[in-house]
Amino acid sequence: MDFARRAILGQIAKLTAGAALVPLASLSFSPSAHASPINSQPARREGDASKRYGMIIDLRQCIGCQACTVSCHIENEAPMGSFRTIVSQYEVSNKSTGDMATMVLPRLCNHCENPPCVPVCPVQATFQRKDGIVVVDNEACVGCAYCVQACPYDARFINKETQTADKCTFCAHRLEANLLPACVESCVGGARIIGDMRDPNSQISKMIAQHRSELMVLKPEQGTLPQVYYLGMDERFLSRPQAEPALWDVRDIDGKEIGYEFLDH
Amino acid sequence: MNSSIIEILTPRYELAWYPWAVQYFFLIAISYSALLLSLPGTIGRGQFAQRWQPMARLALLITLTCTLVAPVALLADLHQPMRFWHFYANATSTSWMSIGSILLPLYLFSVLGYVWLAWRPALLQARQGHGFAAGVARLLSAGDWQVRRSVLTIVALTATVFAAGIMLYTGAEIAIIKARPLWHTNWLPVMFVTTGMVAAAGLVLVLNRFMSPAREGRSEINRQGLKVILVAMLVSAFVAAAWLLSGLSGHSESVAAALESVQANSDWRLSAIWALLAGVILFAFAAIALKARTQSAAISRWVWLVGILALHVGWAFRWMVLMEVQTVAKNTAGYYQLVVELGSYGLMGIIGTFGLWLAVLLLVDLFIPWQGQAHQRPHQSLAAEAQHG
Numbered sequence A: 001m002d003f004a005r006r007a008i009l010g011q012i013a014k015l016t017a018g019a020a021l022v023p024l025a026s027l028s029f030s031p032s033a034h035a036s037p038i039n040s041q042p043a044r045r046e047g048d049a050s051k052r053y054g055m056i057i058d059l060r061q062c063i064g065c066q067a068c069t070v071s072c073h074i075e076n077e078a079p080m081g082s083f084r085t086i087v088s089q090y091e092v093s094n095k096s097t098g099d100m101a102t103m104v105l106p107r108l109c110n111h112c113e114n115p116p117c118v119p120v121c122p123v124q125a126t127f128q129r130k131d132g133i134v135v136v137d138n139e140a141c142v143g144c145a146y147c148v149q150a151c152p153y154d155a156r157f158i159n160k161e162t163q164t165a166d167k168c169t170f171c172a173h174r175l176e177a178n179l180l181p182a183c184v185e186s187c188v189g190g191a192r193i194i195g196d197m198r199d200p201n202s203q204i205s206k207m208i209a210q211h212r213s214e215l216m217v218l219k220p221e222q223g224t225l226p227q228v229y230y231l232g233m234d235e236r237f238l239s240r241p242q243a244e245p246a247l248w249d250v251r252d253i254d255g256k257e258i259g260y261e262f263l264d265h
Numbered sequence B: 001m002n003s004s005i006i007e008i009l010t011p012r013y014e015l016a017w018y019p020w021a022v023q024y025f026f027l028i029a030i031s032y033s034a035l036l037l038s039l040p041g042t043i044g045r046g047q048f049a050q051r052w053q054p055m056a057r058l059a060l061l062i063t064l065t066c067t068l069v070a071p072v073a074l075l076a077d078l079h080q081p082m083r084f085w086h087f088y089a090n091a092t093s094t095s096w097m098s099i100g101s102i103l104l105p106l107y108l109f110s111v112l113g114y115v116w117l118a119w120r121p122a123l124l125q126a127r128q129g130h131g132f133a134a135g136v137a138r139l140l141s142a143g144d145w146q147v148r149r150s151v152l153t154i155v156a157l158t159a160t161v162f163a164a165g166i167m168l169y170t171g172a173e174i175a176i177i178k179a180r181p182l183w184h185t186n187w188l189p190v191m192f193v194t195t196g197m198v199a200a201a202g203l204v205l206v207l208n209r210f211m212s213p214a215r216e217g218r219s220e221i222n223r224q225g226l227k228v229i230l231v232a233m234l235v236s237a238f239v240a241a242a243w244l245l246s247g248l249s250g251h252s253e254s255v256a257a258a259l260e261s262v263q264a265n266s267d268w269r270l271s272a273i274w275a276l277l278a279g280v281i282l283f284a285f286a287a288i289a290l291k292a293r294t295q296s297a298a299i300s301r302w303v304w305l306v307g308i309l310a311l312h313v314g315w316a317f318r319w320m321v322l323m324e325v326q327t328v329a330k331n332t333a334g335y336y337q338l339v340v341e342l343g344s345y346g347l348m349g350i351i352g353t354f355g356l357w358l359a360v361l362l363l364v365d366l367f368i369p370w371q372g373q374a375h376q377r378p379h380q381s382l383a384a385e386a387q388h389g
Helices: A002-026 A067-076 A144-149 A173-174 A182-186 A203-212 B018-041 B046-077 B096-127 B133-141 B149-175 B187-210 B220-246 B254-264 B266-327 B345-369 B373-388
Strands: A053-058 A088-096 A100-107 A126-128 A134-136 A157-159 A162-168 A190-196 A228-231 A246-250 A257-262 B005-010
Touching: A002 A134, A002 A257, A067 A088, A126 A162, A134 A162, A182 A190, A190 A203, A203 A228, A246 B187, B018 B046, B018 B096, B018 B149, B018 B266, B018 B345, B046 B096, B046 B187, B046 B220, B046 B345, B096 B133, B133 B345, B149 B187, B187 B220, B187 B266, B220 B254, B220 B266
Parallel strands: A053 A228
Antiparallel strands: A053 A190, A088 A100, A088 B005, A126 A134, A157 A162, A246 A257
16 A cells, blocks of 8 residues: 555656646746735745746765755854755665665755745745745744744744744855855755756756656645656655654753664664 | 665754644633623523523633733744734735734724623622722723613624634634645634633633632533533534544545554554543533532532543643644654743743733732622622621
């Protein structure tokens, strides 16, 4: 049953990746500015409407070195323990042969075409720019954390220093200065490819055209139409993986973190 | 696939909503449920209304105090509470929370108006006396003009409409979150209302034991409260069953997620068993107490414990839904840690909210003749006796 479910999920993922790409060709996603019904996408604002940023993560190139995690952390000054991007790592073993493999899965905000975090924001502090990047105006944010609950990817967190919602912005400030996002810049294998999907000559557009049938997105069943595409993805990891949790932190009586330990090992 | 997966590296995700949220949902649910309980005795007519009048006095007290304290807990759950005015500067039609932020003050003020009008006859009477309480009554009654009964009815119905809005938004706000399958079910808003009614009736039983004047209606209130608990528990059981069935028939991911959580985690299994037990015990005790009312004395002394259990059911349901569900990881294996810290984000917040509510309750009890006119007589006669003596 598990297998069947995974297989179906995989099919959905591919279909959804395809479906997610279709509207980009026609560039027709522009909800009306006023009187949006409850929980529908409000109008996009700011940003360059002639662009649509997206990312491909080529898992065949990722070695799980966490350079992206570190460079993002430094670039965006997230507080210790909170991450805008992280590479999840899994150990997969084949029970019959005993073969082991490592699965690495970079996670970040998917800058969805239908971001569930945006309509829930009660003060419009989080919004989607016309170039598709989902950002937070942390001077408007009231810190209600509704968006944190609404994101199916755990891509958002409450920044303990600013007490407001925080997330990956595709390093919008760097893109505007014609720089690559910190994670892309620092990726040793060139596994992260960012670009304008409306420019047919961009590397990302070419890769999408070339690998269209192999691309997958995370949690396709959520209907969020993620715009971070994974190449070389294993279907078992599309949703919350059926995995044993391994590393957990250890706290003393006062709740202070004193280290890590393996659970059940 | 014949493989096993171990998650080696993952960050620790902290829960974004604190126990303050539980306190808000708990108090506001008691508030709107008590408002409903107060209606027949306050705006109704005829014999039926008369029978519900003693209950209405307690229900008004409960709805007022809970309505005053609930928004404080809500404000505290914001990470930037001083920015609450952004809700009104940037109202957002797409967000249930924004709609709620507009409904909440409307509800608050309509409840204040309703309770004030309902208590005004007693305040007018209290004006006549001397001393501090009479001074407060003079201040609160704002003149000795009379108001038509129809005005009270209109204000009461307005408050009821806003109460329906609160029921809708508090439920919808949670139920639309697709990212958390345990929340994403249409049965959740209904369950919030029914368990809210259980808790409100429970609080009626508790206050009836400790605050009701020792006079007419006390055992009648108990009987009514127990009946409300029984009916609300039956409806809750029906809703829970419907939720489960909709999942077992493959229509709801919420149930699948719930079952998965229960299977994989012993804490969740314990909680589920406890919830079932508490529900059954509450129902049984309420039924027994209702049945045994004829030999009332002992029963009516202890029936407040059924009320405490009802409050527990209402509160624990919200704790499970709002706090425990947040520990179900969205992407990673295992569960996030729910650490209830001692400080204001944890235990002190929970205790503090109840403390604040108790303080408000005692202040109202001290200065406002909420028990109505009949309560005034023994006081006045005592005072008169003291003066004459």
